[in-house]
Amino acid sequence: MANQGDPLGVGIACTTGFPLRMQLCWGVENLQNSLLRRLNASQGCLASIGDEQTYGYDVNDLLNRDWSGTGEMAAEGSAIAAELRKDPRVQDARARIVASQDGLTIYIDGESAVGPFSLVVPVRDLTVAKLNQGLAGTGPTEAV
Numbered sequence: 001m002a003n004q005g006d007p008l009g010v011g012i013a014c015t016t017g018f019p020l021r022m023q024l025c026w027g028v029e030n031l032q033n034s035l036l037r038r039l040n041a042s043q044g045c046l047a048s049i050g051d052e053q054t055y056g057y058d059v060n061d062l063l064n065r066d067w068s069g070t071g072e073m074a075a076e077g078s079a080i081a082a083e084l085r086k087d088p089r090v091q092d093a094r095a096r097i098v099a100s101q102d103g104l105t106i107y108i109d110g111e112s113a114v115g116p117f118s119l120v121v122p123v124r125d126l127t128v129a130k131l132n133q134g135l136a137g138t139g140p141t142e143a144v
Helices: 027-038 070-084
Strands: 010-015 021-026 090-100 103-112 115-124
Touching (some): 010 027, 021 027, 027 070
Antiparallel strands (some): 010 021
16 A cells, blocks of 8 residues: 555544444544544553553543633643653644533644644533433433
């Protein structure tokens, strides 16, 4: 394949939705997929297989926090950016977290060996109470 020499690598595109499909991707798309996996993994999850000891930063842990202090979001954004810079293909990264009623959105801008990249990561809270919102007879304390 002509793109195997891509400095950002070749990998499997992790496309969700129906129909499920798995295909190769390269370049910025491959980098973005790798960074998304990194942000959906618990820190140290690869240690048991002898791989990177500090890999991972599960952004889902940021949900349902009290974000009353503006410095907290900035600090978490810095921690996310630091996690992304652990990937050797990422030369620089910045992350900004925005909270809304629906959850969080993480806006990422970075620089790779082949140029700039951007990534928007929505982090949503899908609790039973939220899923049942507005349905008669289904509340957060009832079995579904």
